[in-house]
Amino acid sequence: MEIKTIGIVGAGQMGNGIAHVMSLAGYDVLLNDISQEALDDAMELMSNNMARQVSRGKITEEDQTAALKRIRTTQVLTELGQTDLIIEAATERETVKQAIFEDLVPHLQPHTILTSNTSSISITRLASRTDRPEKFMGFHFMNPVPVMQLVELIRGIATDEQTFAACKDVVDKLGKTAASAEDFPAFIVNRILMPMINEAVYTLYEGVGSVQSIDSSMKLGANHPMGPLELADFIGLDTCLAIMNVLHDGLADTKYRPCPLLTKYVEAGWLGRKTQRGFYDYR
Numbered sequence: 001m002e003i004k005t006i007g008i009v010g011a012g013q014m015g016n017g018i019a020h021v022m023s024l025a026g027y028d029v030l031l032n033d034i035s036q037e038a039l040d041d042a043m044e045l046m047s048n049n050m051a052r053q054v055s056r057g058k059i060t061e062e063d064q065t066a067a068l069k070r071i072r073t074t075q076v077l078t079e080l081g082q083t084d085l086i087i088e089a090a091t092e093r094e095t096v097k098q099a100i101f102e103d104l105v106p107h108l109q110p111h112t113i114l115t116s117n118t119s120s121i122s123i124t125r126l127a128s129r130t131d132r133p134e135k136f137m138g139f140h141f142m143n144p145v146p147v148m149q150l151v152e153l154i155r156g157i158a159t160d161e162q163t164f165a166a167c168k169d170v171v172d173k174l175g176k177t178a179a180s181a182e183d184f185p186a187f188i189v190n191r192i193l194m195p196m197i198n199e200a201v202y203t204l205y206e207g208v209g210s211v212q213s214i215d216s217s218m219k220l221g222a223n224h225p226m227g228p229l230e231l232a233d234f235i236g237l238d239t240c241l242a243i244m245n246v247l248h249d250g251l252a253d254t255k256y257r258p259c260p261l262l263t264k265y266v267e268a269g270w271l272g273r274k275t276q277r278g279f280y281d282y283r
């Protein structure tokens with residue numbers, strides 16, 4: 001089955017990045033959020049990010065105009081039922097995601113594929129709440145979506161081969177690389193990345209190094225483009241904590257215990273860049 005239209009749930013950091021790359025690849029996009037302000041902000045951000053790509057010679061002005069025209073926004077979730085492929089990119093909370101899928105199910109076309117951009121939650125469990133576990137899988141982008149080359153594709157226990165092939169074809173059309181992952185907590189990237197970030201927070205908590213020395217050690221000593229604490233601020237400390245909790249609960253190993261300092265920052269509402277304060281102060 002050829003995918004032509006893509007519905008995206010959530011216009012935040014990930015949702016608008018996904019809409020950006022899908023529209024540039026020629027797909028018609030229907031972007032949904034409960035907040036009109038979030039939809040307006042997402043359109044403005046995509047326009048600015050595309051303008052940056054124009055100025056760097058990555059795309060032309062015509063590409064930008066055509067891509068933005070291919071994106072429609074709606075506050076009505078059920079309208080997405082008319083699309084061929086839905087990518088849910090809402091908050092990383094299982095109850096929120098489940099409620100979205102349950103609301104969508106009665107409005108879907110028979111062929112519509114359901115996917116989640118979850119960074120850690122069980123695809124099999126999310127799929128089991130829908131009428132189509134065989135047409136359900138994980139479609140996990142990395143942030144910033146327009147820049148990062150990887151997309152993790154995660155099969156749930158019931159995902160069929162046509163569904164996987166259709167999603168793989170979309171990743172190919174985006175010019176990105178797919179990594180196939182089995183459905184275990186946090187899949188591949190976050191299974192490895194989050195314990196590293198959590199360990200960096202422990203390193204700070206135990207006073208081994210300052211924020212600056214931890215980050216510059218990993219940038220200059222391990223050639224990472226961002227230090228782990230800067231990256232945690234970029235991803236969102238609430239998301240990092242949620243993923244550590246999924247690892248800790250799902251794998252029942254104390255090596256995944258979230259650092260108490262990470263929990264404390266989240267409790268303080270210091271979530272990183274999005275709240276202007278995390279390990280760094282952006283105010």
Ligand code: CAA
Nearest residue numbers: 049052056119141142143144146147189190225226231235
């Ligand atoms: N849209 C379009 N282009 C963008 C962009 C965006 N949102 N953000 C950055 N860019 C482009 C810039 O225009 C620039 O393009 P050129 O190479 O043509 O000049 C390029 O990306 C580099 O950007 P900058 O010059 O502004 O800054 P930088 O060199 O410091 O790179 C970065 C920024 C790409 C974010 C880099 O620091 C980086 O790779 N950081 C690590 C990111 C990472 O690890 N992401 C994964 C997070 S984990 C995840 O996402 C999974 C999860 O579930 C939590």
